[in-house]
Amino acid sequence: MRLAYYPGCTMKTDAKNFDESTYSAAEALGIELLEPTRWNCCGTVHALAKDNVMNYLAPIRNLIRVEQMNEAELVDDKRVVTQCAMCYNTLKRANADAKADPDKMGKIRDFMEKEPNYQGSVNVVHMLELIKGLGWDEVKSKVVKPLDGLKVFPYYGCLLLRPREYGIDDPDHPTVMEDLFEALGAEVVDNPYKAKCCGAYHAVHLKEVAADLSYRILRQAQEAGADIIVTACPLCQFNLGDRQNEIKKHQREFEGIPVVYYTQLMALAFGKEGTGFEQNIPDPVPVLEEKGLL
Amino acid sequence: MSGYPEYMQGLLKLVEETRPDRVGKALRAMNAEEKEQILRDWHPDYKMDQKRKLKIGSSAGELMPHEVADTLEAHPVIKPGDIDLSNVVYDVDVLVIGAGGAGLSASLTAIEHGVAPDNVLMIQKLRLGDANSKMSQGGIQAADAPDDNPTIHYLDVIGGGHYANKPDLVEAMVKEGPDVIKWHEELGVTYDKLEDGTMQLAPGGGTSRKRMHSCKDYTGLEITRVLVDEFINKEISYVEFTSAVELVMDDKGQVAGAVLWDMDHDDYTVARAKSTILATGGFGRLHIQGFETTNHYGATNDGVVMAYHVGANLRDLDSTQFHPTGAAYPAQIVGQLCTEKLRARGAQPLNNDGVLFVYPLETRDVEASALIRECYGREKGIVTPTGMRGVWLDTPLIDVINGEGTIEREFAAMFRTFNKFGIDIREEPMLVYPTLHYQNGGVEINVQCETNVPGLYAAGEVCGGIHGKNRLMGNSQLDLYVFGRRAGRFSAERAKTATLGDLTLDHLDVYEKMLADAGVVTDRKAPTLLPEYRGKRTLEHQLKML
Amino acid sequence: MGENESEMVTIHVMGKKHEVPADLTIMKAMEYAGHQFRRGAGCRGGYCGACAAMYRVKGSYKLEGALACQKIVEDGMYIAQIPFSPAEKITYDLSELKPDANTFLEYYPEISRCLSCNTCTKACPQDIEVMDYVQASLRGDVEGAARLSFDCIGCGLCAVRCPAEIVPYNVGQLARRLNSRYVIGPTEHVLKRVGEVEAGEFDADIDELKRSDRKTLQKRYESREVKL
Numbered sequence A: 001m002r003l004a005y006y007p008g009c010t011m012k013t014d015a016k017n018f019d020e021s022t023y024s025a026a027e028a029l030g031i032e033l034l035e036p037t038r039w040n041c042c043g044t045v046h047a048l049a050k051d052n053v054m055n056y057l058a059p060i061r062n063l064i065r066v067e068q069m070n071e072a073e074l075v076d077d078k079r080v081v082t083q084c085a086m087c088y089n090t091l092k093r094a095n096a097d098a099k100a101d102p103d104k105m106g107k108i109r110d111f112m113e114k115e116p117n118y119q120g121s122v123n124v125v126h127m128l129e130l131i132k133g134l135g136w137d138e139v140k141s142k143v144v145k146p147l148d149g150l151k152v153f154p155y156y157g158c159l160l161l162r163p164r165e166y167g168i169d170d171p172d173h174p175t176v177m178e179d180l181f182e183a184l185g186a187e188v189v190d191n192p193y194k195a196k197c198c199g200a201y202h203a204v205h206l207k208e209v210a211a212d213l214s215y216r217i218l219r220q221a222q223e224a225g226a227d228i229i230v231t232a233c234p235l236c237q238f239n240l241g242d243r244q245n246e247i248k249k250h251q252r253e254f255e256g257i258p259v260v261y262y263t264q265l266m267a268l269a270f271g272k273e274g275t276g277f278e279q280n281i282p283d284p285v286p287v288l289e290e291k292g293l294l
Numbered sequence B: 001m002s003g004y005p006e007y008m009q010g011l012l013k014l015v016e017e018t019r020p021d022r023v024g025k026a027l028r029a030m031n032a033e034e035k036e037q038i039l040r041d042w043h044p045d046y047k048m049d050q051k052r053k054l055k056i057g058s059s060a061g062e063l064m065p066h067e068v069a070d071t072l073e074a075h076p077v078i079k080p081g082d083i084d085l086s087n088v089v090y091d092v093d094v095l096v097i098g099a100g101g102a103g104l105s106a107s108l109t110a111i112e113h114g115v116a117p118d119n120v121l122m123i124q125k126l127r128l129g130d131a132n133s134k135m136s137q138g139g140i141q142a143a144d145a146p147d148d149n150p151t152i153h154y155l156d157v158i159g160g161g162h163y164a165n166k167p168d169l170v171e172a173m174v175k176e177g178p179d180v181i182k183w184h185e186e187l188g189v190t191y192d193k194l195e196d197g198t199m200q201l202a203p204g205g206g207t208s209r210k211r212m213h214s215c216k217d218y219t220g221l222e223i224t225r226v227l228v229d230e231f232i233n234k235e236i237s238y239v240e241f242t243s244a245v246e247l248v249m250d251d252k253g254q255v256a257g258a259v260l261w262d263m264d265h266d267d268y269t270v271a272r273a274k275s276t277i278l279a280t281g282g283f284g285r286l287h288i289q290g291f292e293t294t295n296h297y298g299a300t301n302d303g304v305v306m307a308y309h310v311g312a313n314l315r316d317l318d319s320t321q322f323h324p325t326g327a328a329y330p331a332q333i334v335g336q337l338c339t340e341k342l343r344a345r346g347a348q349p350l351n352n353d354g355v356l357f358v359y360p361l362e363t364r365d366v367e368a369s370a371l372i373r374e375c376y377g378r379e380k381g382i383v384t385p386t387g388m389r390g391v392w393l394d395t396p397l398i399d400v401i402n403g404e405g406t407i408e409r410e411f412a413a414m415f416r417t418f419n420k421f422g423i424d425i426r427e428e429p430m431l432v433y434p435t436l437h438y439q440n441g442g443v444e445i446n447v448q449c450e451t452n453v454p455g456l457y458a459a460g461e462v463c464g465g466i467h468g469k470n471r472l473m474g475n476s477q478l479d480l481y482v483f484g485r486r487a488g489r490f491s492a493e494r495a496k497t498a499t500l501g502d503l504t505l506d507h508l509d510v511y512e513k514m515l516a517d518a519g520v521v522t523d524r525k526a527p528t529l530l531p532e533y534r535g536k537r538t539l540e541h542q543l544k545m546l
Numbered sequence C: 001m002g003e004n005e006s007e008m009v010t011i012h013v014m015g016k017k018h019e020v021p022a023d024l025t026i027m028k029a030m031e032y033a034g035h036q037f038r039r040g041a042g043c044r045g046g047y048c049g050a051c052a053a054m055y056r057v058k059g060s061y062k063l064e065g066a067l068a069c070q071k072i073v074e075d076g077m078y079i080a081q082i083p084f085s086p087a088e089k090i091t092y093d094l095s096e097l098k099p100d101a102n103t104f105l106e107y108y109p110e111i112s113r114c115l116s117c118n119t120c121t122k123a124c125p126q127d128i129e130v131m132d133y134v135q136a137s138l139r140g141d142v143e144g145a146a147r148l149s150f151d152c153i154g155c156g157l158c159a160v161r162c163p164a165e166i167v168p169y170n171v172g173q174l175a176r177r178l179n180s181r182y183v184i185g186p187t188e189h190v191l192k193r194v195g196e197v198e199a200g201e202f203d204a205d206i207d208e209l210k211r212s213d214r215k216t217l218q219k220r221y222e223s224r225e226v227k228l
């Protein structure tokens, strides 16, 4: 299956390991992900103020690229797969808003001139939705190295689940990652914090708030006996993973816990190279070795 | 859709019809006698009525084009009394005049040799980098390939220059070529390379090896903009839109700076300097013999004039380089350069029968002569709607020979320019005729870039001696950086010990006296500074060359 | 045939009306009208970007960018020269930089404000995909940003139009220097030759040529091996 894949800027910079492992996991599942030859930032830095057409240009332009890929028959259907939670959220909402408002769509088309008109045919999906759609049995059938004995703490964050109408799962009781990791053979540690905000929105202005929120989630995971935390969002990854060094300065007793992207563990379970663990902070390799997975 | 008028369509057909047979074919190069003959008969330099002997100064008696002699037999723009020399606005170690490749590399090198960035002052007529240096398309020579070496390069330069070159200068140039390329790459210049990481090298007229390094057909643009970027990084002081109008001397007979003309405010100021580097480039905008030119707007021979006013020696100004292939159509871009690399990559010059009439990679003087002969001797040119004559340059062959996409990739600039005027050079040939390109001679220097006047250095196109009577493509871009860097280095060394006396402009009075003594009566003034195209002259200028 | 009969058109240069021959470029038309350039002219061949201009044609809302030396006048053109684009070029030491997104963001943080509106691309007289190279730099695609921006002549029109106040040409310049220095790197055979020259390997041969008389030189020149 050939599908359009919109990576987004973060996947090419701070989250290269997410990008790399996405390709590895997809390949194992028989999915060929194709990036548009041209793409731009999803536009996320400008929250989608409903009344400002300018802010719709970036996401809609990316959707036009996907329509162009379809026209050129480079891909098999009109879905575009996203991975970064921010990008997913932005593209999904912009798509829905523009389609729902002919007036806005008209203005966007007028402004863009040089581009073909956006026909509104693209369907924005998240990688997790795509995987779920394949069926858990299918996933299971690709596993060559079950994640036996690994206690996994899935963390969703907010952007994948909220607002409700664009979420990939029930915002209060999501299960997609739990199901996935069961299929991969891991032991899932369920937890009440899995959909709590990690504080990413405060990452810049209110460092302490963010650090505090992150710490609560990390502690919760450890207390629940998890070996590893799994995320699906570069911002969560940063707040829970990279930020641990800073947290340790304030919380002396805190020993750290590895945090990885869900696709990294998929790649591992599917026996693929290209897991990208070397980019993770803290280093997940010792834990994975200890469990006999590496 | 053809970009050419209806009446040329039949001629274009002939080009297309003969194309398949011409692939991979080339006429043999001319032998020494044939070359001499065609130069004598057809090269503009050999038209004696277009030149005269200079009446004044150390080069009195030397032949040079009327247009050049006119700027030397002219009154200085300022009079000593006009300028208050006690009001020194800039007081620096090294003054650099002209921000093309030579001036920029001189400045960068001067600070490497110990002069503080705010003790170097760059004076530039236009914007930093807006210069002939930016316009080079074809490339820069340097003997760094395994099957090449500086000795072979030396022989090419000296033979191409008809043995009139100064050997020391040629030696310095060919030996330092590879180091210039190395320096450029360290600064972040992007040269074209092959997949294996080696340089993509092309031949040029008169080269015996593939030695031309290029940056698509934006070679000069790429190098110059990197140098400008670095120049700003280094925080060297500079003033744009200001011209040097005369050199200042001191009472010990040294050059000690320059009088500057602020072109925004029509103001004159004085810059004092222990070393002064002339890097003002060439004289294309003098339109020798009415020829159109490839040169930028500021190429008005100012450096040679200012240097002559202080008594510097000149040489080789009798020889001028006409580039064989300037655009002859459309009228809006007549005279603009169609790079030699087009021929190096396979484009052939054809007459109105679609027949190849000359080996495409003769040295420029010979190639240009052959084009002129085809148009005016053999009457085999193509006449444009404005009455100008030209020959075809069959560019579509480039893609035929090197594969589709080559033109767009390697000749982006050419492709873009002609496209703007409706001609797709992948499909249709260009129409070309020789154009005024380069001043072969100029101010005489030694290997340290010193002129015969203490304190005055020169580098780049303003100099003479390096290329003898004919420059090969790609050697000017090289000489700029070799001698630009040398000028920077040696002027910096001098500035460490030099002491200046009282400033004076007395040499201008001396010059006036020489003019009077020689019986030159004229109201001409020089340096020219800005070319004159106002009013109807815009059109006259286009007509003059017909 | 010939200029004398050429058709005339009306243009407005900075608000002043002129009748000029229809086949002139904006630059030559301005000179025809009596203007002598001090600013706003450079190479006159489309290589330097000094002659940036903007215009609207009567009856059209579109504000177009052009190089005055390359654009032919049209009847009813309103022309303004934009000879200078106000912008700071950040200074840096290339040898200390890393070829990644953070470098761009550190020196030109405003690129993260890019709206992907594509206004820059529409303004570019070189038909460069300006938005795409800004976007490439934003995601650390140094090679892409360098390649896409290669034909930039620094005219400044993109920067004048950008609603996010980005200065694309500065970003492109940084990308190209990073790409050359770090992604492509130096060339082996160039370094090797530099070493050989420094070791004096060619001194004796060149000395001999320098001492030869013209006749000997001519003979050597004419019989030299040509390997192209």
Ligand SMILES: Cc1cc2nc3c(=O)[nH]c(=O)nc-3n(C[C@H](O)[C@H](O)[C@H](O)COP(=O)(O)OP(=O)(O)OC[C@H]3O[C@@H](n4cnc5c(N)ncnc54)[C@H](O)[C@@H]3O)c2cc1C
Residues within 6 Å of the ligand: B097, B098, B099, B100, B101, B102, B103, B123, B124, B125, B126, B129, B130, B131, B132, B133, B134, B135, B136, B137, B138, B139, B140, B141, B219, B220, B242, B243, B244, B245, B279, B280, B281, B282, B294, B295, B296, B297, B298, B299, B300, B302, B303, B337, B437, B438, B459, B460, B461, B462, B472, B473, B474, B475, B476, B477, B478, B480, B527, B529
């Ligand atoms: C279209 C074109 C294509 C070329 N292609 C090639 C090529 O492919 N390979 C090659 O080897 N050579 C090529 N050349 C030749 C080569 O580029 C030039 O000879 C060379 O760039 C000259 O460099 P320069 O630094 O001496 O002068 P320039 O680059 O011309 O710089 C001189 C600067 O000084 C300024 N100036 C002039 N007078 C004054 C004054 N009074 N006060 C202050 N400033 C002043 C000028 O405005 C200009 O900016 C080409 C030339 C042209 C015009």
Ligand code: SF4
Residues within 6 Å of the ligand: C049, C120, C123, C124, C125, C126, C127, C128, C130, C151, C152, C153, C154, C155, C156, C157, C158, C159, C168, C169
């Ligand atoms: S990218 Fe910007 S500065 Fe460069 S040529 Fe295009 S408009 Fe001009």
Ligand code: SF4
Residues within 6 Å of the ligand: C113, C114, C115, C116, C117, C118, C119, C120, C121, C130, C131, C134, C161, C162, C163, C164, C165, C166, C168
């Ligand atoms: S004009 Fe500015 S904001 Fe718009 S696409 Fe270009 S760089 Fe981005």
